[in-house]
Amino acid sequence: MEKLKYADLTDLHAHTDDNPALDEKAGTTAALCEWAIGLQAGDVPPAVLARVKHLILDGLACGLVGGHVPWSEQAAEAIYGYEPPGYCSVIGYGDEALGPLAAAILNGAFIQATELDDYHSMAPLHSASVVVPAILSAAQFLSTGNGRSKDKPTRKVSGLDFLLAAIVGFETGPRVGLATGGGELLVRGWHSGAIFGCPAAAVASSRLLGLSADKTESAIGIACTQAGGLMSATYEGMIKRVQHAFAARNGLFGALLARNGYVGIKKVFERRYGGFLSMFSKGTNRSPPYDVRRVVEELGTTWQIFNIRVKLHACVGGCHGQIEAIAKLQAEHPERFASEVLGKIVSIKVGLSGPIFAHDGWAPHERPLATTGAQMNAAYIGAVQLVDRQVLLAQFADSTLNRDDVWALVDKTSCFHDTRFDQPHYGCGARVTVVFDDGFTVEGVVDQPRGFDPPIQDEEIKEKYRKLAASAIADQARIERLEKLVLGLEDLEDMSEIFELLALPTAKVL
Template sequence: MGKNSAEVVFDETNDENSGVTATLCNWIVGLEKKDIPDSVLERGKHLILDGIACGLVGSHVPWSEQAVDAVLAYEPEGQCNLIGYEEKLGPLAAAVLNGGFIQATELDDYHSVAPLHSASVVLGSLFAAAQVKNIKVRGSSANGQSQDAGPARTVSGIDFLTAAIAGFETGPRSGMAIHGTDLLVRGWHSGVVFGCPAAAAASSKLLGLSAVDTESAIGIACTQACGLMAAQFEGMVKRMQHGIAARNGLFGALLARNGYVGIKKVYERNYGGFLNMFSQGNTKTPRYDVREVVAGLGDVWHTSRIRFKLHACVGGCHGLVEAVESLQKAHPERFSGEGLKRLKSLKVGLSETILHHDGWAPHERPLTSTGSQMCAAYISATQLIDSQVLIAQFAESQLNRDEVWELVNKTSCHHDSQFDKPNHQCGAHVVAEFDDGTTVEETVQMPKGFDPPITNDEIRSKYRRLAASVIDEERIEKIEKLVLEIDQLEDVSELLQLLAKPTRKAVD
């Protein structure tokens, strides 16, 4: 392990006395800028920038606006900003909405071994945590009324960045300990499960909690963890579920900072523990491995392993999009105009995880925007027709096009075990057969963005492209400068206020 960690000796079993949860919490509390490689700090900044781009675009899509209207109808005004809105809400409501905005269009980051959308849970919680008021002590004044415990908090940029990296590291580790992608096979929305401790870790770090209180915060977050993957079909709530995880982690930290005691040893407990319970029903041996939570802690940085999306669909289908794109480039006469009309069938091989998650046959026409972004057959048809898979392809006006559905109905998905290897689960093998008997095929083992990773230059280009669809150039440049120099900011409030200014709609 790195310098900022306590050495723990593990036996070969998942021992309740292994000290894993405590080790993680000690590492979170002790984490400082000097412990983090410069390349990881830069990647952390770019993860924040990418999350902001997604949040700016996602704040005014129809389902986000409906969520805001619903929450404003019952939630009182608070102190925390919302991305793209002038209204302010309490920290828990703000965390839900901001996290939901970042995940709203399927353009945010993902981790391919332990699938979660890190920016939505980490930034959703941190934007709110940075603006929470100090604890009020009941009966502390002469007349028995509550008083502020101290002056208003100021959060520096380096504290914000360090807290974000603590969250970026905790989420994937929590997932890898229970075989990550296996949760998707069994119908759990994995990122919402792993996201709860990630949000708690980030919030606890930003709020300055002790290791003991951070352990309580993670325990409180983990007992709220849940997420049903059936949300991907019809409902809007799939967009919100990572925001719910952000709220759960922040809630744990806010309770724990006032001494409220959560579950201790939440990772290693056998009876009712986080890893034991969420590994129930899997066929792995062992079902879970608590050591993964702290494996390489301080030396191996998952912040650098988080992938950035270039397509506005579920990350598991990015290999499929790129395989179809390669076929289009290699055989333009077959995949355009009259040639495309002669396509007889499209057979798509996917990993076991992605087959369960996204390989389902559409059960209705049209699909919802959510369902269409999670359906491999629809995604491949969209790439074939439009030669791109971006937000515009999933606007309501585009979801019932005959030319797309003709291709959807010619597409079938099956399991291809070559993609079951770690880091290959988002790959795809595509076989296209035409009515003259001609067959062409393409394999993408790993979509662009893992090996080699997307560059920081490409991330900035993505940010500018997305942001330009909803805000003006001056604001784009100010946000980018503040984020990329966040470690030099004395107070992040300037950034949060800039994000809160109204935005235009990206898509109707």
């Protein structure tokens, strides 16, 4: 029998002077931690401070709406059934507080519950659903739960503390994602944001908890060794809603352990054997497979925060270009796309980027789809835009998922990989070609859906917040007060009122 041959591990552990992208001695993880703990308000441009406040507001709006949709209520019922009471508030659930990790799970699941939360256009990630739940729990740990430790008294958490923690988290997630190839993880079936959201939550939590750079590095290592998330969650079930919340919990868990001196993996980004970037880039065709430099490249000068996009449609961000391409065709050819003549459509072809085609271009394998699958399926999303001329939460209610007029169009839709959209920042664009029974053919192309260049303006984010909040909260004064507090975070001495406003009960919206 031929002797088994093992790969030569010498080069695997060697310092690669010839390829700085893979340099195990780059000091990248430590450099990120030093920046995160050292960042001061004066280091952050006013435009970044303003944008992050609005991104937090957008995430909280999604959480207010998401807490009482059916799948969120089922998650809450299960978790409240086994978790003991705690001191961290859960959005919309009154006095039913939980421990920090359980609260982070539910709050993250609520923010991600309706597919209305933000997304990054180069490194697919829902930042608010990862970072905000982690630092909400960390802040309440400091102000309430920390009192269990006699040598570590409770303290107030200021809005500025919270804001700076959010900034380092919002910067970290996309950078780690870019270092692994961005959408490459989606192509290979990983839920990308649930993976590189772990270090984002760890850095944000560590910053808020006041950890040293060394302990922050441990927190990142603890978070990264828990990272995971399977994209087969797209098709059915409810667990996709919770996977970004796993990252929030994992990062917070890492920071809470490291705070007490527990040592995690060091150099977790640089390590070639079993390192975060090395392992999650396995199977890629890229050369080099990952680039450790991108984690800290232009850190503090180029802000990834401005590549976090705000959603205007209640579905996966990768299909927003498709929605807008169809809307464009509807406006240009009103007689062809009138409701009564949609049956004359023979075929619909949708061209998508490689990651989005892998993620959302699949042919439905059953009818009806679950809500999760419907919000992740390009054919279904396009069909509801054709029929309803909008893609909002109502389009994904159980009562709407099995309509014959929608499924007739779903069955006529096929998706393909269009390399045009593999360009930077084109990943959420689409090409839609519609053929009618008389041979008439129209095509619409959107390279970048609305909100890329220019991005959604802060005033528009406020309008989105107000609409979403009003659907879940009857008390207008509460809506206005929460908005005022969040948009004035840098001047807020104590976050307690925000915790209280978020915890007050909210209504069902679906």
